[in-house]
Amino acid sequence: MAYLRRPSGPSAAVTSGWRHDVVDLASAPDRGLRPGLAAKLLFAFGVAFGAFLAARMPVALLARPAYATPLTTTEPVPVGGSTDQAGAANRAGTNVNQFLHARAIQQFEIYHPADRFWTFQLIEAALFVTVAAVLIGVVVWRVRRRTI
Known part of the structure; x- marks a missing residue:
């Protein structure tokens, strides 16, 4: 551990400013982290995290969707199955995508490019x-x- 002290005595007239002294760490008592300090640190971290969420969430949930109008695309459901579902079938063994495609059901996506x-x-x-x-x-x- 280090500390700064102002020089005193006869050498003070020769040197000006602060002098850096090193304290012997082996002789310093080991206090560890005090419980009161730990509680204060956790409280401060909690307050900072709460302030971050209070500032960030309204922007992400309320403001961001209003920046620009999102684009919408529609396309028919593919007959052979999409890459997500790879030919999912119902209990009777009928391909669900064939069922949706036969009835002209379309899938749509809302996104920002x-x-x-x-x-x-x-x-x-x-x-x-x-x-x-x-x-x-x-x-x-x-x-x-x-x-x-």
């Missing part, structure tokens, strides 16, 4: 940088208001 990835990243980065700047402004304002 890959070329929108960086646009979404920039939107979210701008959102979080703006929130961080506002919070820093509030902290600076509160600290400057405080009287000592």
Whole structure:
């Protein structure tokens, strides 16, 4: 363990500033992690994780779907089975995909194309940088208001 101390005595006039001394670790008592400190650390981690979720989840669940209109594709169910189901059959042995295809049932997919990835990243980065700047402004304002 190391600590800093201000030099004193006759050498203080010659040297200015701080001197770095090393303490013998073998002679230092081993206290370990105190239970009170561990509880405070766990509480702080919990608060930080809760704040992260409180900031992140509304963006992921509410804002992200509104960034751009997703694309929709429809196509008929393939007769031979899809790659996901590989010819699934019902109890009678009839291929389910043949049954759906005969009745003109279509499958659809709602998605955002890959070329929108960086646009979404920039939107979210701008959102979080703006929130961080506002919070820093509030902290600076509160600290400057405080009287000592």
